[in-house]
Amino acid sequence: MTYEEMQAELEKRLKPSRFRHSLGVARTAARLAERFGQDAEQAQLAGLLHDCAREFPNDSLLAEAKKRGLPIGPVECSMPLLLHAPLGACRLGEVYGVRDPAVAQAIARHTVGGPQMTALDKIIWFADMIEPGRDYPQVERLRQLAREASLDEMLLAGLSESIIFVVQKGHLVHPNTVLARNEILLAR
Numbered sequence: 001m002t003y004e005e006m007q008a009e010l011e012k013r014l015k016p017s018r019f020r021h022s023l024g025v026a027r028t029a030a031r032l033a034e035r036f037g038q039d040a041e042q043a044q045l046a047g048l049l050h051d052c053a054r055e056f057p058n059d060s061l062l063a064e065a066k067k068r069g070l071p072i073g074p075v076e077c078s079m080p081l082l083l084h085a086p087l088g089a090c091r092l093g094e095v096y097g098v099r100d101p102a103v104a105q106a107i108a109r110h111t112v113g114g115p116q117m118t119a120l121d122k123i124i125w126f127a128d129m130i131e132p133g134r135d136y137p138q139v140e141r142l143r144q145l146a147r148e149a150s151l152d153e154m155l156l157a158g159l160s161e162s163i164i165f166v167v168q169k170g171h172l173v174h175p176n177t178v179l180a181r182n183e184i185l186l187a188r
Contacts, residue, residue: 001097007048009095013055022051024131025124032123036151039120046106046124049096053088061087075172082174085111113159113180122155129158156184 001009011019029047033040056064061080065072068090076082089108092098106124109117113125130143138161145154159181166173 003045003048006045006096006098010048010052013095014051018051018054021131021133022048024133025050025127028131029123029127032127032146033120035146036119036123038123042100042103043120043123043127045098045100046103046110046120047127049092049098049103050088050107050110050124050128051084052091052095052107053084056084056087075174078172082111085109109176112174112176113155114176115179115183117155117180117183119151122151126155126158129162152184152187156181159184 007023010022014022026044026047029043030040032038033043053061053064058081061083062072062077065076065080065083065087068087070083070086070090072083086108088110089104092100092104092107098104102118102120105118106120109121110124110128114121117125126142126146130139130146142154142158142161145157149157159177163173163177163181166177
């Protein structure tokens with residue numbers, strides 16, 4: 001399937017606002033990949049398809065994840081929406097014929113992060129946070145970091161903001177988010 005065919009298929013499966021978000025993440029990811037010397041086409045593809053499993057209603061994500069044998073921990077049981085990331089990695093091959101393990105991993109990690117994130121993982125995670133359609137109090141500061149900071153400095157700020165947001169909402173913080181943040185701090 002060509003990129004254009006994948007885009008057309010995704011547009012059929014997602015609601016219009018989610019599809020626009022996916023296009024924004026694809027463009028942002030490609031720009032970040034160029035800035036950090038990574039494969040822009042690979043980043044654009046991962047950005048485009050990062051939310052491909054959002055076609056499923058939230059109340060069916062647990063069942064879809066179980067059907068594919070995905071690991072489901074207590075945080076995912078409490079917040080099944082988090083499962084759209086690893087489920088999306090599965091949908092790459094099922095629907096779009098994408099077999100690139102780096103793209104699959106970046107999609108699987110785009111919501112909560114994880115230990116030993118690759119440059120592509122970091123780019124997709126951050127692109128999702130700052131794409132042009134995002135509007136929240138810290139987004140402009142994070143966009144500025146995307147232009148000026150190192151990849152790890154940028155990601156550290158994003159992970160910190162994410163943790164603060166989740167805590168303020170009274171939700172569980174996923175252990176992989178904490179691991180990703182701590183790993184950057186320990187490497188300093």
